[in-house]
Amino acid sequence: MYALKFELKLNNKEQTYLRGCAGYKRFVWNFALELLKASWQFEGVSASDAKRLKEIKKVFNNYLKTLPEYSWMNDYPSTIYQSVFQDLGKALTNCREGRANIPVRKEKKKGDSFTVYRTSGTYLEKGQPPLPFSNRQVLQPGKKITLPGLGTYRLKEKIPFICSSQTFTVTRVADKWFVSFNIDAEKIPPIIHLVATATGIDLGVKTFATVVNSTGDYKDVEITAPKPMNQAKTKLGKLQYHNRNKQLGNRNLGVKASKRAKRFYAKLARQHRHIANQRSCFLHKTTFDLAFVYAHLRIEDLNVVGMIANHKLSSCISDLGFYEFRRQLTYKCEWYGSKLEIVDRWYPSSKQCALCDTKNNELTLSDREFWCINPNCAFHHERIDRDKHAAYNLSVAPDEYVRLAKSEDMPVDKKEPTPLEEPAR
Structure with missing residues (x-):
């Protein structure tokens, strides 16, 4: 398995929408992080970080998203906020194990990024895992890519071969946008080294x-x-x-x-x-x-x-x-x-x-x-x-x-x- 990364060729309308997706991710991250830090101040609460994040996610879904002033969240894919809670959980684990510092608030001027993934698939029976590759997005060779929940976007380089992936990460570096994803493939090693x-x-x-x-x-x-x-x-x-x-x-x-x-x-x-x-x-x-x-x-x-x-x-x-x-x-x-x-x-x-x-x-x-x-x-x-x-x-x-x-x-x-x-x- 290895990753591919391509630059997106966007018009003004597409750039505005992707900036909104990144702002949605940034808002959810900062909201969850503030509630998590506030929960640490209560001495009577003794729960792991995973349980705290699970309860914060319930508050976000059942209360915050129902408020009229936050109705703009419905314009963006739900997988964005779900991936935020996953990423925050990984960040806390890395912090606990000494691989990183405490997670901090995300700022707009330091770059944008968000993750979307495909959730639908073909299931033979309820409760059983999906059929292989049925929950993956198939990518055809060419200068276009279809992102789950976002639509089809143009690329500046061609996808060289047919491939598939489930998770896609969109990032902004300065004024350029990129999409990266993993594919299941192996590199062929050379037979002879010099x-x-x-x-x-x-x-x-x-x-x-x-x-x-x-x-x-x-x-x-x-x-x-x-x-x-x-x-x-x-x-x-x-x-x-x-x-x-x-x-x-x-x-x-x-x-x-x-x-x-x-x-x-x-x-x-x-x-x-x-x-x-x-x-x-x-x-x-x-x-x-x-x-x-x-x-x-x-x-x-x-x-x-x-x-x-x-x-x-x-x-x-x-x-x-x-x-x-x-x-x-x-x-x-x-x-x-x-x-x-x-x-x-x-x-x-x-x-x-x-x-x-x-x-x-x-x-x-x-x-x-x-x-x-x-x-x-x-x-x-x-x-x-x-x-x-x-x-x-x-x-x-x-x-x-x-x-x-x-x-x-x-x-x-x-x-x-x-x-x-x-x-x-």
Whole structure:
């Protein structure tokens, strides 16, 4: 199973309707979240988050939707608000288990998205599951797509083959709209890779990735981040600086944004989208090349959360997308038949000598070359590139430090469980 994403080609009427759907989703999310937080203040209530959301959903259906001032909700598919309660439940679960922070209110200017799905199907008997694929939306090849409850929309690219899906997510990035969905299909892996032996990948800030083969039979590869990304960030900073004195609006103070401020927000969103597209393009091309060429890859289990805590490196690490690189490389290695292994983060790949295994604790982050402190080692009098040395150590790491990478292992780092604001039981 993998996902497809297409850009929608909309007219003004269709854009207005989709904005309304996104506003409906945003309203339900904020309503449910406020009631949920209010329920935590009652000491006599002892129920799980799932039971609380179930009762909030009943209040929404049986009371709020019946009020005349909320009759506009009937213009939009009911699957939108149903998916909101599902998403909020998942967000609370991730928060409880330490994978995310407490859910927050959704704002209009930070992007729109909503999910619809097909509920109807063919049932042989009441209470039995539907027939296979009868509850899925069949998509024909071409530049049109039919979304459950929304109608048919034009696409800017063709759907390459006939497929089907049950759930569709519509998102807005700046002034562009996209639809994404999953299909049940498998990628066909290539039969032969160009490099069969173990290869280590060391990630860094100055050089994004250093690729070194364990046998030394293949040329070392250094992958640098694209320079246009830095230029786009500079343009973003200038845009923010030149508009620093505009009346941008403040909902808490009751100040409305000016027309120039609204144009600024639109231009700012387009610039952010441009930077995100550059990063995404670079990561997709890099991970594809690595998974397609190398049959056996090894990367380090980096503590991304801890690295971002360093204020001197946090911006660079966030821009490069270490987490996204590993996520894409993991599933693409599964697609193309490559083997990806994760080396334990406590393995001293940077400080341990590749020849005599002596550990150089004097090495710091500012040192870009490695030298061995053992006077009898050949690297004692010879300095080598630190990133290449670390990549080679990853490729020859002992088996006790290595484990197989799997898609279900994500995310890389797990935060401490977040305490929610609720009374003790």
